[in-house]
């Protein structure tokens with residue numbers, strides 16, 4: 001039994017389920033909505049020495065980073081766990097000759113990839129929108145780096161949501177916690193404590209440089225996110241391994 | 246016709262599981278040898294599924310130990326599971342996928358060929374609907390898929406928890422025939438649980454009867470029947486006096502209505518008749534009743550729990 005087979009098995013399970021489309025639709029929606037808003041209130045946004053592309057980006061990523069992204073991460077985790085909670089599937093899965101670590105890892109990898117797709121679509125969508133509404137040259141490279149860092153800052157949220165979704169078959173618990181945490185981040189992100197709150201990090205990293213990142217350095221956000229992710233993953237896996245099914 | 250070998254595939258020692266205050270499995274010692282079809286029988290809530298979950302390492306025992314193929318789960322989980330196929334409680338499936346795709350998913354792990362998938366589909370007669378989504382399957386079809394999944398890896402040991410749940414009579418018959426063939430044709434040892442005595446009687450070579458978590462009987466089907474002593478029913482003119490006379494012979498009778506009953510009588514029945522008649526009683530009715538297997542089962546498990 002190789003890990004690649006487990007990964008293949010996990011991918012096969014996604015066939016003909018379209019919940020993952022949410023990860024494509026959510027960023028697209030925000031791109032369209034943000035661009036529309038930008039065009040509509042252009043006069044207001046572009047007063048003084050405002051930079052047009054930064055204003056456009058702000059319109060696209062604010063709501064996405066604060067609410068839609070963390071919520072779609074939660075929904076994906078619920079869905080990846082749900083297919084096993086229903087129809088007695090954990091029992092069968094646990095009687096197959098495979099390492100429990102491999103299942104947990106495979107599910108995490110799929111989850112990370114889905115979030116990655118979401119980031120990629122947001123990035124490409126923003127570029128297309130910038131061209132259409134004509135905001136001039138945009139810093140493609142800086143935006144790509146920010147998107148990658150944003151992806152990394154999603155990891156702790158993703159690991160926590162996976163832990164909760166597998167632990168509790170009642171979807172109200174992971175979804176409720178995600179809602180509460182995201183709504184709290186609306187307040188915290190704009191305060192001095194934003195850099196210490198995991199749900200604020202994705203939106204801080206996505207914000208155009210003048211308003212976002214602030215005192216958030218790349219090494220800080222990467223190391224904090226990856227360490228927190230690893231801790232949460234290990235806790236999640238330990239609970240998973242001990243789960244009685 | 247019992248052709249089991251001495252190789253022990255499943256053994257448990259003092260296996261116990263408690264949920265809070267409740268002891269669902271209580272000090273169970275099981276031994277199942279290669280080649281047996283072991284019927285694990287008990288009424289609803291007796292602890293069959295809980296025991297099976299512990300056998301498969303899905304749940305940790307509160308006390309006691311489990312060995313499969315003479316190995317414990319701690320260090321040999323994968324080695325054990327490679328040789329076991331199981332259906333626990335209800336069939337497992339992904340509803341958006343077809344029957345074939347469901348088998349394909351497990352085949353990735355079991356490393357079996359496409360040909361084997363077709364083979365097990367054929368065995369449980371799902372070939373025709375293998376391209377239909379499982380959410381469109383009937384209960385019986387899902388159950389068959391569950392059995393196919395258990396068979397997929399060509400296991401040495403097959404553990405089936407109430408496999409005939411939801412099947413129609415012809416389906417039950419088919420599965421039963423299939424299970425009977427397992428040791429002979431495929432060299433597979435089977436543990437099948439059920440609350441239905443008739444079913445177990447038809448397929449099993451060995452039986453374990455569990456009730457309220459306790460193992461009440463463990464042995465061959467013949468031993469279960471052999472345990473069974475007759476009940477003697479006597480109608481006599483002076484029952485109370487007759488009872489006293491019989492008592493002198495160490496025969497313990499009970500009066501119910503106008504009849505005398507002797508339970509678990511192991512001497513020749515005519516000796517009771519001779520005794521009574523020679524003492525001047527008028528015996529108008531004397532019958533030796535052998536309990537049916539069903540009555541033995543009900544006696545072991547308690548009648549109220551048998552519904």
Ligand SMILES: Nc1ncnc2c1ncn2[C@@H]1O[C@H](COP(=O)(O)OP(=O)(O)OP(=O)(O)O)[C@@H](O)[C@H]1O
Nearest residue numbers: 264269287288289290291292293294295296407440
């Ligand atoms: N996870 C659990 N938590 C608490 N109690 C449980 C749990 N699982 C089983 N039980 C209890 O253990 C007892 C035995 O249940 P089990 O499922 O093993 O019975 P069973 O013999 O398989 O019955 P059935 O024929 O209905 O399938 C029941 O009283 C049940 O309520």
Ligand SMILES: [Mg+2]
Nearest residue numbers: 293294334406
């Ligand atoms: Mg059961």
